[in-house]
Amino acid sequence: MFAYAAAEGVELRIDGTEVQVRRPAAHRPGRRAFVSGKRKQNTCKSTVISDGDGRLLWQGAFRPGRMHDVTTLCTEGIEDLLRFHPDVKAKVDSGHQGLARDFPTQVTAPPKKPGKDTTPAEVTRREAQRHRQSSQRICVEHAIAEPKQRRSMQRWIGRREHFAPTARAIAGPVPDRCAMR
Secondary structure, three states, rough: OOHHHHHHHHOOEEEEEEEOOOOOOOOOHHOOOOOOOOOOOOOEEEEEEOOOOHHHEEEEEEOOOOOOOOHHHHHHHHHHHHHHHOOEEEOOOOHHHHEEEEEEEEOOOOOOOOOOOOOOOHHHHHHHHHHHHHHHHHHHHHHOOHHHHHHHHHHOOOOOHHHHHHHHHHHOOOOHHHHHO
């Protein structure tokens, strides 16, 4: 996918998503790993990469909900792919600020929150930048939403080890957004 983006000049949109899963059995090792700090429930995370038109290019990096988005990208090797393909550009959300810091010429994230002592003009400028970047990133949110229209992807009630292959199978036949225009 990174080779495709480099060859075609496609700017990627990267984001993470969570799906609620069944709670692991009591007194099992790794039980706390699935509790998401954001949603305060047991989840599995996946990373989604789309192009600027909202086409889902890849869904993977399935990890327990407690793991941070950037850690998921590092353990999956996406950070290495960015190093290997220096001409690939990507837009990310604020959960990937560390990736934008490590790859400033490749990865664009929204500006950080201003401090308490910033002027109103700086706050207004930051909000305008954040809104502009958010408008360019919305297509990855649409790519995430399409597989989640299936009931099984809204809340997974099966065994957690079967979630990743099922999610890949559901994400595969998602219709092409450009064909619908």
